Amino acid sequence: MGVVGLGTMGAGIAQVCVQAGVDTVGREVGDELAERGRATVERYLARGVEKGRTTQGEMDAALGRLRLTTELDDLAGCDLVIEAIVEEIEPKKELFAALDRIVSPQAILATNTSALSVTEIAAATAHPERVVGMHFFNPAPVLPLVEVVRTELTDPAAHDTAYAFAERIGKEPIRCSDTPGFVVNRVLIPLLNDCVRVLDEANVTPDDLDKAMLHGTRWPIGPCALIDLIGIDVHVHASEALWESLREPRMAPPPRLVAMAKAGLLGRKSGRGFYHYDR
Ligand SMILES: NC(=O)c1ccc[n+]([C@@H]2O[C@H](COP(=O)([O-])OP(=O)(O)OC[C@H]3O[C@@H](n4cnc5c(N)ncnc54)[C@H](O)[C@@H]3O)[C@@H](O)[C@H]2O)c1
Numbered sequence: 001m002g003v004v005g006l007g008t009m010g011a012g013i014a015q016v017c018v019q020a021g022v023d024t025v026g027r028e029v030g031d032e033l034a035e036r037g038r039a040t041v042e043r044y045l046a047r048g049v050e051k052g053r054t055t056q057g058e059m060d061a062a063l064g065r066l067r068l069t070t071e072l073d074d075l076a077g078c079d080l081v082i083e084a085i086v087e088e089i090e091p092k093k094e095l096f097a098a099l100d101r102i103v104s105p106q107a108i109l110a111t112n113t114s115a116l117s118v119t120e121i122a123a124a125t126a127h128p129e130r131v132v133g134m135h136f137f138n139p140a141p142v143l144p145l146v147e148v149v150r151t152e153l154t155d156p157a158a159h160d161t162a163y164a165f166a167e168r169i170g171k172e173p174i175r176c177s178d179t180p181g182f183v184v185n186r187v188l189i190p191l192l193n194d195c196v197r198v199l200d201e202a203n204v205t206p207d208d209l210d211k212a213m214l215h216g217t218r219w220p221i222g223p224c225a226l227i228d229l230i231g232i233d234v235h236v237h238a239s240e241a242l243w244e245s246l247r248e249p250r251m252a253p254p255p256r257l258v259a260m261a262k263a264g265l266l267g268r269k270s271g272r273g274f275y276h277y278d279r
Pocket of ligand 1: 085
């Protein structure tokens with residue numbers, strides 16, 4: 001299989017594939033970025049060895065299955081290519097049109113987009129019936145869910161093959177159609193936005209709101225801690241995308257989050273969001 005883009009998600013997806021025994025070609029735009037992708041995979045595999053989840057031999061074998069390239073043509077032999085490049089429609093459309101010309105007629109092309117239209121990406125190719133969404137969650141090696149997304153144009157056999165592949169690499173796939181936010185983000189984004197609005201409406205502190213959801217509903221993590229983990233900017237961006245497609249007020253990012261993003265309070269990654277973090 002092939003992975004295009006070895007950033008946060010692509011490196012994680014590549015890791016899951018090589019660990020499951022699948023030969024994987026990872027494509028980046030430059031050698032340095034490709035090496036950075038390999039280093040990410042290696043670092044996380046090494047952590048698995050330290051924690052006793054995998055052996056040094058298994059780690060070496062997994063790394064040996066990862067081949068890096070900067071040439072799209074090197075993906076010609078792949079049966080499945082998963083795209084995980086920047087979340088922008090034009091580069092994705094361009095990439096899928098090119099991949100469609102390179103891979104064999106039986107190959108499946110999947111996008112890991114969170115918020116863009118899989119249908120629009122598929123329509124940029126000459127064979128939209130082979131295009132699906134495979135939406136992994138961050139961190140991909142840790143979270144089991146993959147939303148396997150069909151468009152109006154997807155061949156059911158291609159959808160089934162993508163689903164079976166997700167199972168083969170040890171994930172817990174679900175089937176769904178191409179609608180804004182698919183399943184999890186469609187539910188989670190307005191819910192988290194409600195939580196932020198409640199902070200001001202109920203005059204409750206982030207700490208107490210998180211405590212309420214942990215102890216009143218047994219959420220595994222409080223909403224403010226979760227937004228800090230996701231990244232305030234990422235959450236605002238996802239909310240805006242859902243708001244633009246659905247025009248439902250609950251989807252729109254709460255002004256408090258927009259202000260935090262503008263102030264550089266991005267959560268864990270910036271050291272401060274709803275909470276302070278040692279970096
Ligand atoms: N980060 C998340 O939490 C998350 C979760 C689920 C899905 N996604 C989706 O996954 C995709 C990637 O997100 P990310 O967070 O990994 O981004 P990222 O910025 O960490 O990585 C993107 C990588 O793609 C590379 N790239 C760009 N154009 C390329 C091309 N034409 N060919 C090869 N490589 C190219 C970049 O150099 C970069 O390394 C996006 O569509 C995003 O919406 C992200």
